Amino acid sequence: MSDENTTHFGFETVNAADKAERVAGVFHSVAAKYDLMNDVMSGGIHRLWKKFTIELSGVRPGDRVLDIAGGTGDLTAKFARLVGDEGQVVLADINDSMLKVGRDKLVDKGFLGNVQYAQADAQFLPFPDNTFDCITIAFGLRNVTDKDMALAAMNRVLKPGGRLLVLEFSKPQNSLLEKAYDLYSFNVLPMMGKLITQDADSYRYLAESIRMHPDQQTLKGMMENAGFAQCRYYNMTGGIVALHKGTKA
């Protein structure tokens, strides 16, 4: 295998052509309990990470927002309130199991009219150039096979001046925190996954894929390479999670 044709699935080196299918298997498996596990694994703190993302988005009534890898719709629900009847939010996810859970949840909560759904690959976004005021991808970029291609696609469909927000696991900024986090990720987390979902492997993949993801500075550089200006990031929970923001020039 040449380097160009391989990538990572957690700690495993796989053919780039196979990664999407492996990732799909994980999310088909976890979709039904995705929201529950987010609360269990983070002790509810993922709610704060998402709240900060919304606050930094600057989304206003009438805006068009694309929530990539939007899964069960946590961000979409908040954006739908912000953009109002004149605005539009597209909940996109490559995984139809996740998209179905998200759509059912949002419809049950009464979100209708200004929310649309698209089963879409972040690398090949099915939208015209210069469409959105804001794009978010929360805990999704890590799972994309070609991240540079995805960032370029996001840049293309953003309006000039539009903002990209990437919420993703990142590198803890303190070695003691990192040790505790490793212990938690590789021991506690798969155990909880097994107890609650009877699926330890998916949560082992989660922990591994986080370690393989570019750190704060690297991701910032990738965003700049994809054409974003004013790139910066905000560490949360000691860098366990980082929010990267960039603007289409």
Add this chain to the structure above:
Amino acid sequence: MSDENTTHFGFETVNAADKAERVAGVFHSVAAKYDLMNDVMSGGIHRLWKKFTIELSGVRPGDRVLDIAGGTGDLTAKFARLVGDEGQVVLADINDSMLKVGRDKLVDKGFLGNVQYAQADAQFLPFPDNTFDCITIAFGLRNVTDKDMALAAMNRVLKPGGRLLVLEFSKPQNSLLEKAYDLYSFNVLPMMGKLITQDADSYRYLAESIRMHPDQQTLKGMMENAGFAQCRYYNMTGGIVALHKGTKA
């Protein structure tokens, strides 16, 4: 106030006559997110505690089981499978919010016919003498105003030879574990309660009420005083939880 007329609501000393109402307030508040919070607070481990309880119950097809303070029905669902069509499980809870959540969940899961529901106070069980083969009370006895009265009532409605299983928080058996557990209970737990349910107070009550509950030996003595024979207990998770078992002589 004389000692006879006071009791504890968490760390607070309250009139015995007021405790039930205070406890009711907690459970009306937490009912909708009770299952979620159990998974979040215990990292899913409450599932193992309940599994062990079922295993020790010795419940067989045709048995009649009473699940007191059965709340959202985790144990009732498992018992309903064990007793089969010829058996009967009564899910009892003093709190109608909890009982409604439990009933909705069980009906949605298809449990019909061999499950009945009763809004009942553990101190005044509305059943004839010698009715049940097995009684469970999981994470409920702690909240009962007069625990001795409740244990006597359980003894009365059990058949001779019937088993009582009390699953309840207890005293950690290791001082280091106890320190970590205190830190978790009084700092992390109310924070998670606030993030997920917007109700930190109920989870502060949970932590406090656990500390005020009789320890392993004391509860064993109370069961013996109520007429139970062959009383013993099993520590789980280092004594954070204990399962007490007794048999009606």
